[in-house]
Structure formats: structure tokens, C-alpha cells
Amino acid sequence: MAITDILSAKDIESALSSCQADGSFNCKSFFSMIGLSSKTPDQIKKIFGILDQDNNGFIEEDELQLFLKNFSSSARALTPAEIKDFMAAGDSDGDGKIGVEEEYLSLRLSGG
Ligand SMILES: [Ca+2]
Ligand SMILES: [Ca+2]
Numbered sequence: 443m444a445i446t447d448i449l450s451a452k453d454i455e456s457a458l459s460s461c462q463a464d465g466s467f468n469c470k471s472f473f474s475m476i477g478l479s480s481k482t483p484d485q486i487k488k489i490f491g492i493l494d495q496d497n498n499g500f501i502e503e504d505e506l507q508l509f510l511k512n513f514s515s516s517a518r519a520l521t522p523a524e525i526k527d528f529m530a531a532g533d534s535d536g537d538g539k540i541g542v543e544e545e546y547l548s549l550r551l552s553g554g
Contacts, residue, residue: 445492448485449476454513467524469531479549490542500539
């Protein structure tokens with residue numbers, strides 16, 4: 443399944459163009475630009491499954507590093523500082539990885 447089955451290619455394009463420079467990625471504005479907060483829990487679970495490349499039920503730092511590449515193979519990797527901020531925003535129980543409940547919760551908290 444492609445991520446564009448769930449999200450609009452146009453939204454993805456504008457979200458990616460907003461964070462082309464190193465250090466300009468913000469997970470909350472990115473999620474808001476791709477319209478994630480309006481998705482159903484089931485759709486969010488599917489997106490989580492795409493981001494969780496090794497399918498172990500959690501998104502880890504190395505998967506966050508390649509986060510943007512899930513949306514476009516030519517997108518850049520996230521910087522260590524961006525990964526740290528992203529993890530801090532998503533990892534509410536502090537175990538160093540993001541579970542699907544945490545992803546969903548952080549989306550609801552970010553105003554969805
Ligand atoms: Ca994983
Ligand atoms: Ca966690």
C-alpha cells in the first residue's frame with residue numbers, strides 16, 4: 443500500500459516543500475499539513491504501519507531519520523536534532539520509541 447492511498451499527493455508535496463532545509467522540520471506542522479489529524483484511527487494505524495519499516499510495532503530513531511522518505515524517495519533524511527524533537531513530541535512514556543497509541547494520542551493533542 444502506498445501512503446498516497448491515504449493522504450493527498452498535493453498535501454504531501456506542500457508539506458515536504460515546507461521542510462526542505464535542514465532543521466526546518468516540525469512534526470506537528472508537518473502532520474497538520476498532510477491532514478493527518480482529520481484521519482480515522484484506522485487510517486492512522488495504516489500510516490503507522492508504513493512508517494514502522496521493520497514492523498515491530500514501534501517507530502524507532504532510525505525509522506524517524508528516514509521519515510520524510512516514506513513520502514518521497516527524493517526527500518532528505520532528518521537531522522539528529524530534528525529526530526530528537528520528533529521523538530520527544532511523540533514518545534509520551536519515554537521508552538525511546540513511538541508506539542501506535544502514542545502516535546494517535548500526540549495527534550489528538552496537537553489539535554486534531
Ligand atoms: Ca520499527
Ligand atoms: Ca514510547
